[in-house]
Amino acid sequence: MSSVKAGLKIEVKRGTFTFRVKRYDPKTGDYRWSEYKVEVTNRQTVLDALLKIKSTQDATLAVRYSCRMGICGSCAMVINGVPRLACETKPFELGTDVITVEPLSNLKPIKDLVVDMDEFFEKHKSVKPWLIRRDEGEQFEKLDSYYVQTEEQLINYLEFAYCIKCGACYSACPMVFLNKNYLGPQALAAAYRWSADNRDEGYVLRLKVIDSDNGVWSCHYSGTCSKVCPKGVDPALAINLLKKSLLTGKPPAR
Amino acid sequence: MTEKLATKRNPPKWSLWLRGLDEWLLIFQKVSGAILAIYLIGHTLVISTALGFGHPSQLTWERVIGLIEGPKVVGVAHVGTIIEYLIALLVAIHGANGIRLILMQYFGLGLPKPERHTYPMIPSPRKSPQLVYKYLVIAVVIVFIILASYVAFVG
Numbered sequence: 001m002s003s004v005k006a007g008l009k010i011e012v013k014r015g016t017f018t019f020r021v022k023r024y025d026p027k028t029g030d031y032r033w034s035e036y037k038v039e040v041t042n043r044q045t046v047l048d049a050l051l052k053i054k055s056t057q058d059a060t061l062a063v064r065y066s067c068r069m070g071i072c073g074s075c076a077m078v079i080n081g082v083p084r085l086a087c088e089t090k091p092f093e094l095g096t097d098v099i100t101v102e103p104l105s106n107l108k109p110i111k112d113l114v115v116d117m118d119e120f121f122e123k124h125k126s127v128k129p130w131l132i133r134r135d136e137g138e139q140f141e142k143l144d145s146y147y148v149q150t151e152e153q154l155i156n157y158l159e160f161a162y163c164i165k166c167g168a169c170y171s172a173c174p175m176v177f178l179n180k181n182y183l184g185p186q187a188l189a190a191a192y193r194w195s196a197d198n199r200d201e202g203y204v205l206r207l208k209v210i211d212s213d214n215g216v217w218s219c220h221y222s223g224t225c226s227k228v229c230p231k232g233v234d235p236a237l238a239i240n241l242l243k244k245s246l247l248t249g250k251p252p253a254r
Numbered sequence: 255m256t257e258k259l260a261t262k263r264n265p266p267k268w269s270l271w272l273r274g275l276d277e278w279l280l281i282f283q284k285v286s287g288a289i290l291a292i293y294l295i296g297h298t299l300v301i302s303t304a305l306g307f308g309h310p311s312q313l314t315w316e317r318v319i320g321l322i323e324g325p326k327v328v329g330v331a332h333v334g335t336i337i338e339y340l341i342a343l344l345v346a347i348h349g350a351n352g353i354r355l356i357l358m359q360y361f362g363l364g365l366p367k368p369e370r371h372t373y374p375m376i377p378s379p380r381k382s383p384q385l386v387y388k389y390l391v392i393a394v395v396i397v398f399i400i401l402a403s404y405v406a407f408v409g
């Protein structure tokens with residue numbers, strides 16, 4: 001029995017695209033461009049195309065990916081000038097015959113399209129992105145009670161919990177470019193996500209990191225992070241809400 | 255040859271920042287802020303000199319201010335008028351946008367509440383309250399330009 005509805009036609013189109021790939025060579029420390037022509041269907045993604053290039057044209061092309069379905073956050077790269085997930089971007093929907101693919105900006109390259117995410121994860125870690133309880137015994141030993149949460153309380157932070165740590169926002173942020181130590185949109189969105197969780201009691205511990213020159217005050221609100229986020233996390237909103245909390249002295253609504 | 259880890263980050267995509275209103279407002283805000291700060295220092299120095307650093311006299315005032323004002327260029331406007339006109343424009347942009355940021359970030363006016371969203375989701379900078387703000391900033395600046403032009407070059 002087929003679950004496809006009767007009469008539903010799936011139209012498959014084919015087209016050949018030119019991929020201009022910016023590659024970093026760790027041996028020489030230089031960038032160079034490679035060009036590949038590859039045929040894809042309208043149901044395939046940029047990641048599919050890159051993997052096809054890798055298996056049929058150039059096995060040396062380095063790409064990082066894992067889930068191929070927009071969940072793991074490994075495949076973010078700059079496609080036609082905008083950071084996006086390669087596995088969620090279809091060549092047919094980009095509207096250009098030549099597609100440029102570059103590694104994420106604001107991060108150090110490792111090889112070709114693969115970037116070093118260490119500093120990004122370090123910054124994420126620095127905001128203590130986990131559930132903190134005032135009572136350490138309760139947090140680490142007495143794991144026998146449930147914390148109640150209502151639908152309204154969930155919605156206070158749910159939007160920011162969708163982050164898959166892909167780094168697209170970090171790569172798009174002009175302030176991360178200007179201030180190398182700025183925590184960046186992702187880490188601050190994570191700080192808000194945990195601080196706005198009614199089960200968490202760690203807001204004051206995070207303040208030292210959030211309320212600093214490299215924290216929210218490095219944000220000058222270009223909003224680019226929110227516009228490129230593939231998961232609709234809206235880090236700019238999180239940062240603005242954090243600023244509001246700091247300026248009014250009221251902790252995030254939870 | 256051995257492989258080594260890069261020490262420099264990948265360069266940014268400038269084009270990404272030159273196509274949105276938010277990004278342009280940020281650029282205007284920074285540039286106008288820097289120019290205004292420099293102007294403020296210059297302004298203080300010129301006026302202090304004109305006032306003879308605590309020993310005011312009609313003669314020094316007229317000589318210094320006359321020098322700064324320069325010759326007439328169009329209508330009633332001197333070179334100095336034009337400089338002041340441009341500075342006033344920067345003040346208008348910096349002020350209007352600054353008020354937008356204060357209202358939004360301090361009072362939270364125009365910030366949406368976090369919500370359970372569905373795809374495709376509209377990021378907060380593209381939601382209507384924030385768009386209204388941004389267009390208001392532009393409208394205020396345009397009205398200001400018209401008024402300032404009238405005062406500087408006609409009235």
Ligand code: SF4
Pocket residue numbers: 162163164165166167168169170185186189228229230231232233234235
């Ligand atoms: S906030 Fe969005 S763009 Fe940034 S890391 Fe998370 S999912 Fe990626």
Ligand code: FES
Pocket residue numbers: 064065066067068069070071072073074075076085086087088
């Ligand atoms: S491969 Fe997992 S998000 Fe693209």
